[in-house]
Amino acid sequence: MALGSSLFAAVFLAVAVAASPVQVNKPLVSLPLVRRTNSTSFTNLLANDQARARYLKDRAQAKLQGRAASVDATNAVDTYVVSVGVGSPATQYSLLVDTGSSNTWLGANKSYTPTSTSSDTGDSVSVTYGSGSFSGEEYTDTVTLGDGLTITNQSIGVASQAQGFSGVDGILGVGPVALTQGTLGDSEATVPTVTDNLLSQGTIDTEVLAVSFAPATSESDANGELTFGGTDSSKYTGSxxxxxxxxxxxxxxxxxxxxxxxxxxxxxxxxxxxxxxxxxxxxxxxxxxxxxxxxxxxxxxxxxxxxxxxxxxxxxxxxxxxxxxxxxxxxxxxxxxxxxxxxxxxxxxxxxxxxxxxxxxxxxxxxxxxxxxxxxxxxxxxxxxxxxxxxxxxxxxxxxxxxxx
Missing domain, CATH: 2.40.70.10 (Acid Proteases)
Structure with a gap:
């Protein structure tokens, strides 16, 4: 999928009504998100974005027609990552935040470290993106966002092979859950996303993700914010x-x-x-x-x-x-x-x-x-x-x- 593309810095946990955001008394959890540039392939910026566009279109059409979708892979050159803890005690992984896919996986750069909370489901998992692909084993594990925001039994992919993701460890998928269909072995079942589980485990009261960025001026900027479960009124003007x-x-x-x-x-x-x-x-x-x-x-x-x-x-x-x-x-x-x-x-x-x-x-x-x-x-x-x-x-x-x- 690639992922190409401009900017984060902290994650806040708040609760809101979708059409009329309201802050409530749940603790705020900050999680920095940082722009990462793969300078060795950054000249492929346009090719990367166009490859992603072709794949996103072809993937959806292929799903309707019951066929597989594929596209030439190019390296992800401009990515925006968050540090996510996996396991107990947690190992930190730099994961690209992607609204265009929904599987969470790691192992592209840093290897997965199993702990007492790790469980191998025995299922294979694979996803192709405009900027690359990965395949490996599905595990469930504890995922930690920021200082104490914890999701238990979260499905994660552990890559045995990955291409197109230089400088990042994997992806935090926050797209619609239907995008996970067909990613596990021969199953057509969907896989609950991080936001699905935040809701089902009672951590948030409404399944909302808000994104705030600022224009980037350097190759490694921490200048944005994610908000799970609501909106942060300090980050926008008007309604x-x-x-x-x-x-x-x-x-x-x-x-x-x-x-x-x-x-x-x-x-x-x-x-x-x-x-x-x-x-x-x-x-x-x-x-x-x-x-x-x-x-x-x-x-x-x-x-x-x-x-x-x-x-x-x-x-x-x-x-x-x-x-x-x-x-x-x-x-x-x-x-x-x-x-x-x-x-x-x-x-x-x-x-x-x-x-x-x-x-x-x-x-x-x-x-x-x-x-x-x-x-x-x-x-x-x-x-x-x-x-x-x-x-x-x-x-x-x-x-x-x-x-x-």
């Missing part, structure tokens, strides 16, 4: 606006929403379905919409990075890219549309050049997954993934109009 999960397949298999996009006042993508994904770095849009965006911005394809490059004068006239979601407009300012200039060299770019974070998903609109709002979008807006009410929410933050790039 959270919710929309139902889209009914359009294949986006409906993920955290899918409907939206349209305009560049300034000019429409570039009519209302269509896509997904919100913490495993993608860029904002990817359908090929026809990307062509319109490229023409409007005057950007030219850069051979070194694969991204669109614009001049300083073009940047000064760059208009806001507006995402209309459920009747609310979320605007990516000119500053929000460019790759962090401090990280140009990390993607094989030139220090003084300006690169755009909007690019081609690799297929025309009308295929049911016509965009991916990745980290470039999420670091400007607070996002909420509400399993209990089958909805996704967004709000502005203090970083929505930041000029940190």
């Amino acid at each position: 959270i606006n919710y929309v139902p999960i889209t009914s359009t397949s294949p986006a409906s298999e993920y955290w899918g929403i409907d939206q349209d996009i305009t560049y300034g006042d000019s429409p570039i993508l009519s209302s269509t379905a896509g997904i919100v994904d913490t495993g993608t770095t860029l904002v990817l849009i359908a090929s026809d919409a990307f062509d319109a965006y490229k023409t409007a911005t005057g950007g030219t394809a850069d051979e070194s990075t694969g991204l669109l490059r614009i001049s300083s004068s073009q940047f000064s006239s760059l208009q806001t890219l507006n995402f209309n979601i459920g009747g609310t407009t979320y605007g990516l300012t000119a500053n929000a549309q460019i790759w962090p200039r401090a990280l140009n060299s990390a993607i094989g770019g030139t220090a003084d050049d300006i690169y755009l974070v909007v690019n081609d998903i690799g297929s025309a609109s009308g295929e049911g997954l016509d965009f991916i709002n990745g980290y470039a979008f999420l670091e400007r807006f607070y996002s909420v993934y509400d399993t209990t009410n089958s909805q996704v929410g967004f709000a502005e933050t203090s970083f929505t109009s930041a000029t940190s790039n």
Whole structure:
């Protein structure tokens, strides 16, 4: 899946009603999340994101057609990880947090250390992602998030082989539980996710995950927050606006929403379905919409990075890219549309050049997954993934109009 893609820092445990977040008297548990860059393969940023997009689309379509899905794997180059304890006493593993998959597994970098709470179920487990894959054995074990937030008998995969995950130990899957179907041996049963078990074990009262990021300016930033079970009102401004999960397949298999996009006042993508994904770095849009965006911005394809490059004068006239979601407009300012200039060299770019974070998903609109709002979008807006009410929410933050790039 890959995972490509822009930024975390602490996990808080709070409880809220999905449509109207309310803080209650449960202890807050902080858990740092950090951006990790695999500099040796960071020039594959666009290829990585596009590979993930192809796989996510093909996986959902294959499920409907009863066939296997596959895609060429590339290394995950831009990832956002959290330290998760497994076992008792716990061993800490750096796991990528992914809303586009739902299995939790480890062993890509650091080997699994069994303890008294470890139990081998005897089942094999395997998952393929746009950025790589893993296979191995399923265990159940105690999983600890932060200082004392504990899940017992959590299903975890222990990798005997993994590819595409340099610099991370595995994945903390927080996507819809249906994505686990077919990952255990020959079984078609689903596997309860971390958030499922937090709810069933009474640790949280509603199955909600909220994500807060800030724009990154270095290759290792701790600048975000996850909230399990509710929302953190200090991380957003105004109100959270919710929309139902889209009914359009294949986006409906993920955290899918409907939206349209305009560049300034000019429409570039009519209302269509896509997904919100913490495993993608860029904002990817359908090929026809990307062509319109490229023409409007005057950007030219850069051979070194694969991204669109614009001049300083073009940047000064760059208009806001507006995402209309459920009747609310979320605007990516000119500053929000460019790759962090401090990280140009990390993607094989030139220090003084300006690169755009909007690019081609690799297929025309009308295929049911016509965009991916990745980290470039999420670091400007607070996002909420509400399993209990089958909805996704967004709000502005203090970083929505930041000029940190």
